Amino acid sequence: MSQPSDAREEFEKILNQDEYQAYNENAEGPFQKWREAVGEWFNNLIESLFPNASINSPGAEGLLYFFGIIGVGLLIFLIVRLSKATNNQAELKKRNPIAHSSQLGWSYQQHLEESERLESRGETQEAVRHLFLALLLYFDEQEWISAQVWKSNGDYYEELQKVKRSVAKDFQDAALLFERVVYGKQAINQTHYQAFRQKVTTLINLSHGKVGS
Template sequence: MLNEEQAREELTDILNGREYKAYEEKPNTIFEQWWEDLKAWFNEFLNNIFPDIEITKDHSGSVLFFVVVVTIVLLLLLVTLLVRKRNRNRAIHKNMPLQSIDELKWTYEMHLAEANKLEATNKYKKATRHMFLALLLYFHEKEWLIARIWKTNWEYYDELKQVKGNWAQQFYELALLFDEATYGEKVVKEQEYRTYKKNVLKLIQDGQDLEKNKQ
């Protein structure tokens, strides 16, 4: 009996001791304190909105946790949508053959001349680009389509189908190689360029012959 009483007294002394109290009253971490403060604020917020309903701090904490999770999910969804939109805009921009207003100001003859200069130095990739722009601006000059720096090749293709349906497919095929050469990793070799140039010049010549026959 004496041992039991002595053990009880020792246990009481331990529980009342400074070291146990200090351990029991160990301060919260910054995050824990922040969460407790946030729960207290949210609990007060809910009680102000629903004064007739008694909301405990534990209950408000559960609601707050749910709100935080939903908010995080919505933010992640928003970020995903924004990234997709940015990537889509980049993809659309890549199909815009005219990258600046200066290129739009050039005549098709100027683009042909630039293509010939680049061809002379074996820069077939860049020469291909100017060949296509020459064709595009020739069609623009004939008002078969309207060239704008914000338009894509596929918009030009749709416009061309309305007035020159038999040439639209040829334009489409030339636009494909233009995209591969300008924005892809395709290396344009000399023979491929010369075939491309021949097809572009033929379309321009056919357009000029068509205009002559009308006169």
């Protein structure tokens, strides 16, 4: 079995492999516009700070390009991060992970055991469902969230942000993969499944004795 660090790295690759495609396809036009805007701002700044300085000097021109590139890069980074966060939140608000109240009657240990049984039969999609339900019910047991049939993963994420911020981002990653596999019907191979299982069991083991294999 792969080491926990390898599993975490593999899990991150699943979610982030297409992160910058939209920017790569459309970068040339926006870059030129922002370079000109930053250049004009920098010209005005230099003239106000150093009235006798020549903006056409090699040193000033080098600074212009340097700060222009840094500014554009930072702006693009912020836009990508904001867009990703917005899209993730929208995806997590789509459905309620607990389909009916009977799923609340199981303990998180029972859901973990069921996931192992389903995995052994090759039913990885259902195994993902039970792993995620185990995570929700464990968080509920810790009183970090209040598991309810009517709540979405976005609701749980917001609750974690308030009371257990250290696990909120990892929960969001797990929830996104759960959404894509269970509701989006995306196939999940054994490597990706094991990475997901490692993510869930690691989150449960943060403040509890070892559970599952």
